[in-house]
Amino acid sequence: MISVIIHKFSSPKSFVQITKTLYPLFIFTGLFMLIIGWTWGLLFAPPDAVQGNSYRIIFLHVPAVIFAELIYFFMALCALMHIVWRVRLAAYLIKSAAPIGAMITFIGLFSGSIWGIPTWGTWWQWDARITSTLILFIMYLGILTLHGSFSNLEKSDRLMSILVVIGVVNIPIIKKSVDWWSTLHQPASISVSGGSSIDPSMLYPLIISVIGLGFTLISLGILTSRSYILGREKNKKWVLDHV
Amino acid sequence: MFDIAFNNVNEIIGMNGHGIYVWSVYSIAISILVVSFLIAKNRIKGVKRKIKIKNAPS
Numbered sequence: 081m082i083s084v085i086i087h088k089f090s091s092p093k094s095f096v097q098i099t100k101t102l103y104p105l106f107i108f109t110g111l112f113m114l115i116i117g118w119t120w121g122l123l124f125a126p127p128d129a130v131q132g133n134s135y136r137i138i139f140l141h142v143p144a145v146i147f148a149e150l151i152y153f154f155m156a157l158c159a160l161m162h163i164v165w166r167v168r169l170a171a172y173l174i175k176s177a178a179p180i181g182a183m184i185t186f187i188g189l190f191s192g193s194i195w196g197i198p199t200w201g202t203w204w205q206w207d208a209r210i211t212s213t214l215i216l217f218i219m220y221l222g223i224l225t226l227h228g229s230f231s232n233l234e235k236s237d238r239l240m241s242i243l244v245v246i247g248v249v250n251i252p253i254i255k256k257s258v259d260w261w262s263t264l265h266q267p268a269s270i271s272v273s274g275g276s277s278i279d280p281s282m283l284y285p286l287i288i289s290v291i292g293l294g295f296t297l298i299s300l301g302i303l304t305s306r307s308y309i310l311g312r313e314k315n316k317k318w319v320l321d322h323v
Numbered sequence: 324m325f326d327i328a329f330n331n332v333n334e335i336i337g338m339n340g341h342g343i344y345v346w347s348v349y350s351i352a353i354s355i356l357v358v359s360f361l362i363a364k365n366r367i368k369g370v371k372r373k374i375k376i377k378n379a380p381s
Contacts, residue, residue, distance in 0.1 A: 118349070122345070122349070123327055123328060123329065123335065124325055124326070124327055124328060125328065126328055127328060127339075132338075132339055132341055133338035133339055133341040133342070133345060134338075134341040134344055134345065136338070136341075136345050137344065137345055137348050140348060140349060140352055141348075144352070180359070183355060183359055186355075187352045187355060190348070190351065190352075191348045191352065194344050194347065194348045195344065195348070197344060198340075198341055198344055296356065300356075300359055300360060300363060303360065303363035303364060303366075303367060304363045304366070306367055307363065307366035307367040307369075307370050310367070310370045310371065310374065311370045314370070314373075314374050314377070319374060320374065320378055323371040323374045323375055
C-alpha cells in the first residue's frame with residue numbers, strides 16, 4: 081500500500097510539472113521574507129547587551145546552520161526511499177540537494193567564523209559543534225564526489241544513498257554537541273517544545289529569516305533538481321514534450 | 324520594536340566597529356546565493372538546449 085502511494089506521487093514527470101508551477105510562489109515568498117527578516121534584524125532589532133552589533137550575524141548564521149542539518153535529514157529520508165522502494169526521484173533529489181547543502185553549510189561555517197572574531201577572539205576552535213558541522217560539510221562533498229566517481233549512474237545512486245544513511249548519525253551529534261560536551265557555543269536558546277530565551281524584538285526577525293531562507297533554498301532546490309532530472313531522463317518522451 | 328537602532332548612515336555602516344564583520348558576512352552570503360541561482364538557471368537552459376539539438380529533425 082505504502083509502496084503504491086509512494087510510486088504514484090514520485091514520478092519525475094509530475095515532480096517537474098508541479099514544481100514548475102510552485103517555483104514563482106516559493107521564490108517570491110522566500111525573497112520577500114528574507115528582505116523583511118534581514119532588514120528588521122540588521123536595522124531595527126536592538127543591539128545585544130553583551131555582543132553589541134556583531135550578534136546581527138545571527139539572522140544569517142542560525143538559519144544557514146538549521147538548513148545545513150535539515151537538508152541532510154531530507155536527503156536521508158530520500159535515501160531510505162531509494163534503498164527500500166527503489167524510487168528514482170529520491171536519488172535525483174539527493175543528488176540535487178547535496179550541492180545546496182554543501183553551499184549552505186559553508187555559509188554557516190563561514191559566518192560563524194567571522195562572528196567568532198569579535199565575540200570569542202578567534203575565527204576557529206576545534207569545539208564539538210564546529211567540528212561536527214565541518215564533518216557535515218565534508219560529508220556533502222564526499223557524497224558529491226562519490227556520485228561523480230562511477231559511470232554507471234544506477235550504481236552511483238545506490239552507493240550515494242547508502243553513504244547518506246550512514247552519515248545521518250552526525251545530525252543528532254551536531255544538535256546535542258552543546259549539551260554533551262563543553263563547547264564555546266551556548267546551549268540552544270530556542271526549542272520546538274519549550275519556548276525561547278531570546279527577546280521577541282530579536283526572535284521575530286530570526287524566525288522570519290529562517291522561513292525566508294527556507295523558501296529561497298527550496299526554490300534553488302527546484303531549479304537544480306529540474307535541470308538534473310531533465311538531464312537524467314533526457315531520452316524519455318515526456319522530457320521531449322516538456323522542453 | 325520598530326524604531327531604527329541607529330542614528331545615521333555612518334552608524335549603520337560602522338555598527339560600533341562591528342560593521343566590517345556583519346556586512347562582509349551578508350555580502351558574501353548573498354553573492355554565493357545569487358551565483359548559485361544563476362548557475363542553476365543556466366544549467367536548465369543548457370540541458371534544454373542540448374535536448375532540443377539532439378532531437379532536432381535533421
